[in-house]
Amino acid sequence: MFSWGYFLQQSMNGIILGCIYALLALGxxxxxxxxxxxxxxxxxxxxxxxxxxxxxxxxxxxSLPASVFLVLGFGGLMGLVLDTxxxxxxxxxxxxxxxxxxxxxxxxxxxxxxxxxxxxxYAFKTPPYxxxxxxxxxxxxxxxxxxxxxxxIIIMLIFHLFVKKSKMGIAMRAVAENLEIARxxxxxxxxxxxxxxxxxSAIAAFTGFLWGAxxxxxxxxxxxxxxxxxxxxxxxxxxxSIPGAMLGGFVLGLAEILSIAxxxxxxxxxxxxxxxxxxxxxxxxxxxxxxxVKEEVRV
Amino acid sequence: MLKVEGLTVKxxxxxxxxxxxxxVREGQIVTLLGANGAGKTTTLKAVMGVxxxxxxxxxxxxxxxxxxxxxxxxxxxxxxxxxxxxIFNRLTVEENLLLGAYSRSSREEIxxxxxxxxxxxxxxxxxxxxxxxxxxxxxxxxxALGRGLMARPQLMLLDEPSLGLAPLVVxxxxxxxxxxxxxxxxxxxxxxxxxxxxxxxxxxxxxESGNVKLFGESEVLKSLDEVKRVYLGG
Amino acid sequence: MxxxxxxxxxxxxxxxxxxxxxxxFLNRYLIHILVLIGIYSIATVSLNLTNGYAGLFSxxxxxxxxxxxxxxxxxxxxxxxxxxxxLPKLPWFLGGPDFVWPFFPALCMGGALASFAALLIGAxxxxxxxxxxxxxxLGFVVIVTxxxxxxxxxxxxxxxxxxxxxxxxxxxxxxxxxxTVYVIWRIVHSRFGRAIMALREDETAAQVLGVYPMKYKLFxxxxxxxxxxxxxxxxxxxxxxxxxxxxxxxxxxxxxxxLILGGMGTTAGPIVGVVSLxxxxxxxxxxxxxxxxxxxxxxxxxxxxxxxxxxxxEGIVGRSPGKKKRPTRVLEGGGSHG
Numbered sequence: 001m002f003s004w005g006y007f008l009q010q011s012m013n014g015i016i017l018g019c020i021y022a023l024l025a026l027g028x029x030x031x032x033x034x035x036x037x038x039x040x041x042x043x044x045x046x047x048x049x050x051x052x053x054x055x056x057x058x059x060x061x062x063s064l065p066a067s068v069f070l071v072l073g074f075g076g077l078m079g080l081v082l083d084t085x086x087x088x089x090x091x092x093x094x095x096x097x098x099x100x101x102x103x104x105x106x107x108x109x110x111x112x113x114x115x116x117x118x119x120x121x122y123a124f125k126t127p128p129y130x131x132x133x134x135x136x137x138x139x140x141x142x143x144x145x146x147x148x149x150x151x152x153i154i155i156m157l158i159f160h161l162f163v164k165k166s167k168m169g170i171a172m173r174a175v176a177e178n179l180e181i182a183r184x185x186x187x188x189x190x191x192x193x194x195x196x197x198x199x200x201s202a203i204a205a206f207t208g209f210l211w212g213a214x215x216x217x218x219x220x221x222x223x224x225x226x227x228x229x230x231x232x233x234x235x236x237x238x239x240x241s242i243p244g245a246m247l248g249g250f251v252l253g254l255a256e257i258l259s260i261a262x263x264x265x266x267x268x269x270x271x272x273x274x275x276x277x278x279x280x281x282x283x284x285x286x287x288x289x290x291x292x293v294k295e296e297v298r299v
Numbered sequence: 300m301l302k303v304e305g306l307t308v309k310x311x312x313x314x315x316x317x318x319x320x321x322x323v324r325e326g327q328i329v330t331l332l333g334a335n336g337a338g339k340t341t342t343l344k345a346v347m348g349v350x351x352x353x354x355x356x357x358x359x360x361x362x363x364x365x366x367x368x369x370x371x372x373x374x375x376x377x378x379x380x381x382x383x384x385x386i387f388n389r390l391t392v393e394e395n396l397l398l399g400a401y402s403r404s405s406r407e408e409i410x411x412x413x414x415x416x417x418x419x420x421x422x423x424x425x426x427x428x429x430x431x432x433x434x435x436x437x438x439x440x441x442x443a444l445g446r447g448l449m450a451r452p453q454l455m456l457l458d459e460p461s462l463g464l465a466p467l468v469v470x471x472x473x474x475x476x477x478x479x480x481x482x483x484x485x486x487x488x489x490x491x492x493x494x495x496x497x498x499x500x501x502x503x504x505x506x507e508s509g510n511v512k513l514f515g516e517s518e519v520l521k522s523l524d525e526v527k528r529v530y531l532g533g
Numbered sequence: 534m535x536x537x538x539x540x541x542x543x544x545x546x547x548x549x550x551x552x553x554x555x556x557x558f559l560n561r562y563l564i565h566i567l568v569l570i571g572i573y574s575i576a577t578v579s580l581n582l583t584n585g586y587a588g589l590f591s592x593x594x595x596x597x598x599x600x601x602x603x604x605x606x607x608x609x610x611x612x613x614x615x616x617x618x619x620l621p622k623l624p625w626f627l628g629g630p631d632f633v634w635p636f637f638p639a640l641c642m643g644g645a646l647a648s649f650a651a652l653l654i655g656a657x658x659x660x661x662x663x664x665x666x667x668x669x670x671l672g673f674v675v676i677v678t679x680x681x682x683x684x685x686x687x688x689x690x691x692x693x694x695x696x697x698x699x700x701x702x703x704x705x706x707x708x709x710x711x712x713t714v715y716v717i718w719r720i721v722h723s724r725f726g727r728a729i730m731a732l733r734e735d736e737t738a739a740q741v742l743g744v745y746p747m748k749y750k751l752f753x754x755x756x757x758x759x760x761x762x763x764x765x766x767x768x769x770x771x772x773x774x775x776x777x778x779x780x781x782x783x784x785x786x787x788x789x790x791x792l793i794l795g796g797m798g799t800t801a802g803p804i805v806g807v808v809s810l811x812x813x814x815x816x817x818x819x820x821x822x823x824x825x826x827x828x829x830x831x832x833x834x835x836x837x838x839x840x841x842x843x844x845x846x847e848g849i850v851g852r853s854p855g856k857k858k859r860p861t862r863v864l865e866g867g868g869s870h871g
Contacts, residue, residue, distance in 0.1 A: 036664070038667055086842075086843060090842070090843070096590050096664065097842055097846055099590060099667060100590075100789070100793060100838065100842055101839055101842045103786070104790075104835050105835070107783075107786055107831060107838070108832060108835035108836060108839065111828035111829075111835060112828075112832060115826050115827075115828050115829065115832065119828070167397070167401070170390065170397060171401060173387070173389065174387050177387045177389050177390070178387060181381055181385045181386075182398075183349060183370070184347060184373075184379050184381060184385070185373065185450075186369065186374065187370065187401050224782070225675070228668060228671060228672070231668055232672070235668070266683075269682060269683045270679055270683060273675060273676045275675075276669075276672025276673065276675050276676050277676065279669060280654065280658070280672065283657045283658055283661065283665060283669060284657035287657075287660070287661050
């Protein structure tokens with residue numbers, strides 16, 4: 001029945017999934033903060049990033065650091081392209097137009113991937129040095145787990161410092177709070193928005209790689225629910241708050257893993273349902289999320 | 300220094316400002332008066348480049364800036380201190396000030412100017428790490444002014460700085476505005492309360508429903524019966 | 534009788550005649566497509582109330598269709614087959630174990646249950662500004678399909694229910710389409726309709742005028758769900774088999790694309806969208822099967838959606854909105870929230 005060892009083990013799994021959600025939520029929350037856009041296309045970056053690494057790392061045999069570097073660049077480029085060819089044109093129009101377009105983009109990428117890489121899932125073999133097993137008294141883990149946690153913490157720290165301290169980061173928060181006044185300050189608003197897309201997308205593509213390396217399987221539709229769940233993490237943590245997004249990611253990851261770990265096995269299939277049930281409960285009880293401030297109505 | 304010629308700005312099909320021309324000379328304080336909805340703020344926004352005029356031209360130091368983006372205008376030395384203070388409530392005082400200097404690149408100069416602003420507004424110095432949304436109304440207006448100054452503007456556009464402030468605070472504020480002028484910054488001041496504005500301005504324009512109704516030296520305007528009756532409550 | 538009502542009477546008569554002629558002279562394949570067009574039209578017209586007129590962006594239509602499909606199926610499923618299919622007998626409050634519902638009330642019941650679900654999901658979410666509804670309703674689709682997969686005693690799990698009696702025909706379908714169009718037209722052209730459109734344009738201003746947003750939003754969401762449920766029921770009794778998989782996000786996506794392509798917030802738009810996209814689908818289907826590139830049609834749908842959003846956001850039928858009462862902003866390519 002209940003044992004601390006099992007609890008600890010599952011908590012670690014939850015934290016690892018939480019890392020993934022948190023990284024995705026970062027990109028979603030900054031975009032939502034500025035454009036009020038639930039960027040469904042964010043999820044497609046997970047898929048694309050995972051397959052990108054699959055091809056350059058496993059097929060072309062590039063080194064791991066090079067692959068990581070390239071996937072970040074590739075994701076960033078995708079974000080830039082998306083923003084430049086589509087979202088920029090729609091800014092200033094109804095917010096829902098952005099939402100619909102991002103939905104279109106997601107579906108486009110998913111079906112494109114389905115056609116190009118086939119509807120079958122691919123096995124994503126973790127390289128040997130990332131699958132070394134460690135056994136301690138309480139925990140069993142692989143080196144990939146350490147890799148995910150460490151790299152996530154690094155990315156979150158860099159992102160946090162960037163947003164808090166750098167000129168661009170301050171500008172980003174200014175644009176999120178009031179676009180028009182930010183423009184008065186001489187901030188090139190479009191450049192700031194592009195940058196948020198680039199950063200968020202780069203991180204999302206990298207997350208796709210983490211996902212593949214951890215769970216060993218990638219498929220053309222892997223990004224959809226993961227992306228939407230990342231937005232749930234944003235809402236749970238508090239929309240517009242960067243620490244909130246990270247916290248929401250961890251809360252969601254833990255809740256998802258622990259609920260299936262401790263509920264009878266026949267509930268395992270409810271896994272995705274549980275996440276959205278959490279969303280609805282949070283919206284019902286605390287719509288501003290754990291760390292969020294009440295959303296100001298923009299007139 | 301600034302010359303607006305035949306400016307017309309429309310909101311959709313509805314004109315907010317029609318054929319407005321005005322001039323601001325270097326080193327002066329020029330005030331733009333008028334009731335609510337007369338088109339004062341619209342004029343300022345057009346000068347700043349946030350609104351695009353339907354007709355008309357805007358010259359700054361002899362250069363036609365009508366088609367330049369706001370960020371380029373900031374670089375040229377124009378700064379707008381928006382109405383309702385328009386500070387970033389969720390950012391700290393210091394971050395607000397730094398954003399004022401967004402278009403400048405020299406780190407040292409920015410730090411130096413920051414210290415100067417803190418000398419000018421000691422209360423901001425005490426609260427530099429505080430979230431701007433928690434400041435009092437007067438302090439927020441100081442912050443907005445200070446942020447405007449951080450751009451090292453040669454021309455500052457002030458939109459209703461006295462709005463919602465207690466009379467004592469307004470007096471303090473206007474002393475500061477004069478101080479800023481004495482440092483060589485030209486000021487275009489939009490005000491609803493004509494009395495205070497005419498007190499420090501060299502020249503004044505009165506807008507009514509989007510048109511320039513009167514203009515002239517402040518001293519002259521102050522003595523006009525019409526201005527007295529309508530705008531000075533006399 | 535007022536003129537528009539008269540138009541509906543004439544329209545109804547013409548529609549009936551058309552349907553009659555179609556059922557007499559067209560082959561079965563074409564009638565099959567016509568019925569699907571009708572069912573999709575009901576779904577799209579009802580989505581138009583929520584997403585087009587009320588300006589809420591729901592992605593939950595597949596879930597409401599699933600509820601309607603499963604509920605009506607369970608009510609009409611023939612008694613002798615229930616045991617073989619391990620489907621439950623009806624409880625006493627639904628008529629008892631020996632009772633089987635006729636088609637029409639079963640469809641209505643399916644719609645009503647979908648409405649009830651919409652009420653539960655809408656009440657917490659619609660209070661919030663922004664597009665939380667999109668995510669929450671999408672989440673609801675996931676929850677409903679998960680339940681359909683796991684509640685094996687009622688839904689038979691992932692394999693779904695087959696041998697559903699074939700009740701849906703072209704008459705039923707177009708009768709319901711007629712009802713849907715009429716009801717939604719009536720709603721939109723009432724005081725209520727003006728209120729929801731005022732809300733869509735400017736929530737704050739509408740509130741000042743005394744329009745209480747929550748009530749209106751919830752009502753349009755609930756009515757939309759009802760007809761989605763009916764569409765689901767018609768679908769189940771037409772294809773004779775339903776599986777949880779069919780009611781996934783992509784069903785919603787198709788309906789959304791149909792609506793947007795046709796023109797959100799217009800009367801004819803949704804139907805135009807359905808006709809053009811289903812025609813396209815059936816025209817391309819042989820090609821897709823021949824080339825074995827599955828996903829091609831979805832890809833085309835996605836491209837169409839993006840193209841429409843970027844270059845003709847008002848859709849085929851919609852008129853381009855006049856210039857907004859906003860000053861032309863200097864957009865460095867982009868605008869701002871006012």
